[in-house]
Amino acid sequence: MINSKRMFMIAALSAAISLGGLMPDRASASPLPVKAKEAGLQSSVPSEAEETLFVRVLGADSAEEVKDALYNGSSLADIASSNSADIDQLIQLQVAQLALQLQERLQAGSISQAQFEAQLAELHEIVASSVFAQYA
Template sequence: MNRKQMLLISTMALTLSLGGTTWIDPLRANPIANKQNTVPIKEDLLHVLGLSSEEDIYIAQYNGLSLADIAEANKVDVQKVIELQLAELTEQLNLRLSSGSITPEQYEAQRAELPEIIIKSVYAM
């Protein structure tokens, strides 16, 4: 498996493992029924990276660039990307904890792993 495929698979796996449970709840899955004014991760990430579409990220990653490479190419501090992803994934964990889909012990274990997972994802390690 080449680097591009590994990067895409690991990004999808991270997204599904941490965000997949939100689709179980129909209220969260339906954007019309959801009264919260939350912005999807991809829109925030697009804004931080200065990109116009999700496709731009996909193409860049397909061509072997990491999120860190994309940030550096657009003169963006990579730490902003890391902090954004950490905040978004922590929010998802908080929702999972408050909904009872994970235990406090699972929450703490997953929360402790987030920084390392995000850094590996951003730098495509």
């Protein structure tokens, strides 16, 4: 069983990754530690292609549409459903993005193998619940 504090933290991280890519007009700091950059790892900040994929998987017309819907109290599942999009595909995309970020953290030495495995095992459940959460 996942404790509520850990679930909230990972759900917030999942939402931040998704929403962070939707606001390219805002300044942001790279979440990648220097050791990871020196190791030649990619940044986990969503690229324009990842943002486009995220919007497309939601069935939305634009990142602005998604941002407005979230701001107005819709969950990601609500947005996907209203656009006849596949919620499972959305969950798979977010799990893949977070798994990549965990892999980067493991390779950078910021988490142990045991932490990596524990967090990876929880990803699907946490992302699935965050997709249905309303953050407004």
